[in-house]
Amino acid sequence: HNHPTAISPFPGAATGSGGEIRDEAATGRGAKPKAGLCGFSVSQLLLPGLPQPWEVELPIHPGVASGLRIMIEGPVGAASFNNEFGRPNILGYFRTLMSTVETESGTEYWGYHKPIMIAGGVGSIRDSAVYKQAIPADTPLIVLGGPAFAIALGGGAASSRSNQADNQALDFASVQRANPEMQRRCQEVINACWMLGEDNPILSIHDVGAGGLSNALPELVAVSGGDISLDKIPCADQTLSPLEIWCNESQERYVLAIDGERLACFEALCRRERCPFAVLGH
Numbered sequence: 001h002n003h004p005t006a007i008s009p010f011p012g013a014a015t016g017s018g019g020e021i022r023d024e025a026a027t028g029r030g031a032k033p034k035a036g037l038c039g040f041s042v043s044q045l046l047l048p049g050l051p052q053p054w055e056v057e058l059p060i061h062p063g064v065a066s067g068l069r070i071m072i073e074g075p076v077g078a079a080s081f082n083n084e085f086g087r088p089n090i091l092g093y094f095r096t097l098m099s100t101v102e103t104e105s106g107t108e109y110w111g112y113h114k115p116i117m118i119a120g121g122v123g124s125i126r127d128s129a130v131y132k133q134a135i136p137a138d139t140p141l142i143v144l145g146g147p148a149f150a151i152a153l154g155g156g157a158a159s160s161r162s163n164q165a166d167n168q169a170l171d172f173a174s175v176q177r178a179n180p181e182m183q184r185r186c187q188e189v190i191n192a193c194w195m196l197g198e199d200n201p202i203l204s205i206h207d208v209g210a211g212g213l214s215n216a217l218p219e220l221v222a223v224s225g226g227d228i229s230l231d232k233i234p235c236a237d238q239t240l241s242p243l244e245i246w247c248n249e250s251q252e253r254y255v256l257a258i259d260g261e262r263l264a265c266f267e268a269l270c271r272r273e274r275c276p277f278a279v280l281g282h
Contacts (some may be wrong), residue, residue: 013119014269022183032190034122035122040070092100128198134223145186213246
């Protein structure tokens with residue numbers, strides 16, 4: 001989660017960990033995240049009053065936090081999401097690199113000027129849930145989790161650009177906001193489903209990350225195809241355009257293909273866990 005952590009270290013690292021949890025949970029027909037890790041690489045810390053001989057004070061890219069601020073706020077953000085979700089963050093690493101290199105073009109300064117934030121983890125999965133199943137015709141397509149907001153519009157695209165002064169508005173718009181409680185509710189529903197074994201109502205599950213539903217739903221139905229109604233997507237901001245509803249990267253959401261004969265069971269589990277959901281199409 002390099003780009004969001006560079007722009008806003010605490011929420012950037014927090015939502016990086018949250019996204020990795022969803023990656024684990026959305027394996028096959030549902031899995032259980034168990035423990036997390038996080039790592040950070042920054043160029044230099046420039047600790048006040050503790051100058052180091054290899055450190056050179058360079059102008060920071062517009063909108064990018066300093067290495068020191070990232071290392072103060074980022075690890076706390078990652079650990080915070082893990083803890084509030086209910087998964088320990090047990091491992092990590094921290095690295096700095098700042099090197100002065102003489103080239104034919106003159107002096108160059110090599111380092112992690114755009115920082116690296118890596119989230120990882122381990123979990124468990126049942127044998128019967130490892131592989132996603134084929135999606136037959138008329139299978140209900142579900143979004144599970146929180147509603148759409150004007151969050152991280154263009155986040156996936158913003159992370160692939162160079163940092164420039166005229167991009168700052170898009171940079172800050174690309175930062176997501178974490179809601180680990182909602183993700184815990186989703187996880188309890190997923191757990192309840194795979195615990196049913198052969199009666200698991202989930203045929204296929206996909207996490208919602210970069211690109212929002214515009215990425216997740218086409219991947220879910222890449223083989224089967226599907227019909228989706230944008231007006232069925234839960235939305236907490238009535239000013240969003242269809243494009244924004246389709247592409248926003250609101251956190252803590254999954255898309256699922258649910259066995260139509262077990263849809264009532266799935267709905268009952270969602271109500272029990274107080275987890276929002278909606279049938280978007282088939």
